[in-house]
Amino acid sequence: MNKSAVLQAWQGHSKCLHCNVRKLALFADLNQNDFDLIHQPITEFDYDAGEVIYAMTDTPDYVYTIRSGLVKLVHDLANGTYRIVRILKQGDVAGIEALNGTAYLQNAVTLLPTSVCRIPVTEIERLNRESPRITKQLTARWYQAVSDADIWLSELTSGHSRRRIASFLLHLDDNKQAEQFYIPTREDIGAILGITTETASRIIAEFRRNGWISIDGSKANINRSFLQELVLSY
Amino acid sequence: MNKSAVLQAWQGHSKCLHCNVRKLALFADLNQNDFDLIHQPITEFDYDAGEVIYAMTDTPDYVYTIRSGLVKLVHDLANGTYRIVRILKQGDVAGIEALNGTAYLQNAVTLLPTSVCRIPVTEIERLNRESPRITKQLTARWYQAVSDADIWLSELTSGHSRRRIASFLLHLDDNKQAEQFYIPTREDIGAILGITTETASRIIAEFRRNGWISIDGSKANINRSFLQELVLSY
DNA sequence: TCTAGTCATTGATTATTGTCAATTGCAGGT
DNA sequence: ACCTGCAATTGACAATAATCAATGACTAGA
Numbered sequence: 001m002n003k004s005a006v007l008q009a010w011q012g013h014s015k016c017l018h019c020n021v022r023k024l025a026l027f028a029d030l031n032q033n034d035f036d037l038i039h040q041p042i043t044e045f046d047y048d049a050g051e052v053i054y055a056m057t058d059t060p061d062y063v064y065t066i067r068s069g070l071v072k073l074v075h076d077l078a079n080g081t082y083r084i085v086r087i088l089k090q091g092d093v094a095g096i097e098a099l100n101g102t103a104y105l106q107n108a109v110t111l112l113p114t115s116v117c118r119i120p121v122t123e124i125e126r127l128n129r130e131s132p133r134i135t136k137q138l139t140a141r142w143y144q145a146v147s148d149a150d151i152w153l154s155e156l157t158s159g160h161s162r163r164r165i166a167s168f169l170l171h172l173d174d175n176k177q178a179e180q181f182y183i184p185t186r187e188d189i190g191a192i193l194g195i196t197t198e199t200a201s202r203i204i205a206e207f208r209r210n211g212w213i214s215i216d217g218s219k220a221n222i223n224r225s226f227l228q229e230l231v232l233s234y
Numbered sequence: 235m236n237k238s239a240v241l242q243a244w245q246g247h248s249k250c251l252h253c254n255v256r257k258l259a260l261f262a263d264l265n266q267n268d269f270d271l272i273h274q275p276i277t278e279f280d281y282d283a284g285e286v287i288y289a290m291t292d293t294p295d296y297v298y299t300i301r302s303g304l305v306k307l308v309h310d311l312a313n314g315t316y317r318i319v320r321i322l323k324q325g326d327v328a329g330i331e332a333l334n335g336t337a338y339l340q341n342a343v344t345l346l347p348t349s350v351c352r353i354p355v356t357e358i359e360r361l362n363r364e365s366p367r368i369t370k371q372l373t374a375r376w377y378q379a380v381s382d383a384d385i386w387l388s389e390l391t392s393g394h395s396r397r398r399i400a401s402f403l404l405h406l407d408d409n410k411q412a413e414q415f416y417i418p419t420r421e422d423i424g425a426i427l428g429i430t431t432e433t434a435s436r437i438i439a440e441f442r443r444n445g446w447i448s449i450d451g452s453k454a455n456i457n458r459s460f461l462q463e464l465v466l467s468y
Numbered sequence: 469t470c471t472a473g474t475c476a477t478t479g480a481t482t483a484t485t486g487t488c489a490a491t492t493g494c495a496g497g498t
Numbered sequence: 499a500c501c502t503g504c505a506a507t508t509g510a511c512a513a514t515a516a517t518c519a520a521t522g523a524c525t526a527g528a
Contacts, residue, residue, distance in 0.1 A: 099373050
């Protein structure tokens with residue numbers, strides 16, 4: 001496992017206000033006065049790909065905002081396998097369940113080099129008591145988590161694996177932030193869709209032969225129409 | 235579709251305070267003063283089995299608390315099939331996503347005769363602004379929704395169908411509120427686990443022959459140890 | 469009690485996926 | 499350029515699940 005670097009730790013009001021991803025994130029609606037309410041430091045962390053941001057066994061004291069990069073939420077199963085329940089991108093919140101004080105529901109692991117802001121739960125609770133402007137964003141973030149979970153559950157685990165993979169690729173394409181999107185390893189795709197690595201590999205290789213997807217390393221482009229047709233017909 | 239009956243509509247403070255399922259529900263921590271803040275009526279509805287409490291296409295103006303009965307959240311897929319993403323029981327909240335104002339994420343359909351309280355979103359928002367006591371419960375309910383979705387996603391859609399069914403039966407047994415638990419139709423079990431009706435039927439019939447489950451109509455009992463072993467080994 | 473309708477079960481067959489194993493491709497380090 | 503190691507792909511075969519079809523069981527009404 002690689003080492004992570006702490007870039008900056010600051011008293012909330014100094015830098016958050018001018019953060020260039022804030023408009024996407026949990027603090028989108030806060031103003032100068034709100035930031036002055038923050039007592040504990042908000043810390044920025046940088047991770048290499050494959051590092052653990054938090055584990056299920058960690059005390060749930062922080063919520064994380066993703067500044068850049070990509071994060072998978074990994075649920076370990078009793079039989080030694082694992083499932084990936086969501087992928088988070090810039091502006092998304094990881095570990096919002098810490099606000100309930102019980103436990104993190106999954107492990108958060110970076111897929112790419114990733115930068116996050118670590119926000120103490122105590123500060124979010126304080127803001128929620130003393131400023132109305134965080135409340136709407138919190139509701140939106142909870143909604144996002146439930147909505148994503150439900151969509152993954154209903155869309156990505158239904159039908160044959162060919163349909164699931166097509167559906168997942170379309171989902172990645174919908175959420176891409178550049179011309180290409182990051183395509184996970186075949187093993188991770190298997191853990192997302194509930195199929196084996198080999199099945200994932202076979203079908204993606206087939207899509208590639210069909211010209212429905214072009215892959216260069218971990219970047220990919222798709223031809224949406226063929227995949228959309230496949231999703232509907234199966 | 236059957237007809238539903240409105241039992242009572244009241245100004246919040248009069249009956250909620252003495253409601254016998256309140257301690258389980260969203261209003262668990264509220265006091266007399268909090269109830270006095272409620273302006274719009276909270277209405278109790280009774281449904282027969284198979285009725286729709288709300289549909290995805292409805293305007294998301296209400297959150298529902300389940301007083302008794304059982305409710306399935308049904309996500310319709312583009313290809314005409316459907317998936318069940320959760321089952322809700324007494325004390326659970328249905329439609330919490332209405333608080334984000336966008337849309338209901340699924341259709342809520344009763345599995346048994348069911349009684350609910352319909353709470354206007356405006357009243358929850360008012361309470362959230364004016365009383366701190368609802369905030370903790372709201373967080374807990376959002377957490378519950380995310381947690382349930384993630385558990386269903388990771389535990390119930392992993393492995394072969396024999397394992398999934400065993401896992402689901404254990405889940406039902408964990409959440410039972412009496413000696414027996416309600417076992418869904420084989421079609422619904424299929425829609426929950428992402429398998430066909432026939433496969434669900436075959437495996438449950440097999441479990442029955444093995445003596446791992448006994449079924450009387452829609453009520454069932456299980457022998458946990460055999461099923462637990464199966465979940466771990468697969 | 470009889471009957472229509474729905475749900476559950478089972479059989480036969482095909483299609484899909486998992487499993488085990490080998491090979492190929494590719495990136496980083498020397 | 500040459501290893502080394504991991505990821506991706508492919509093959510062969512077995513296991514599992516879907517599909518199509520029929521039968522049995524049960525329930526609400528007539």
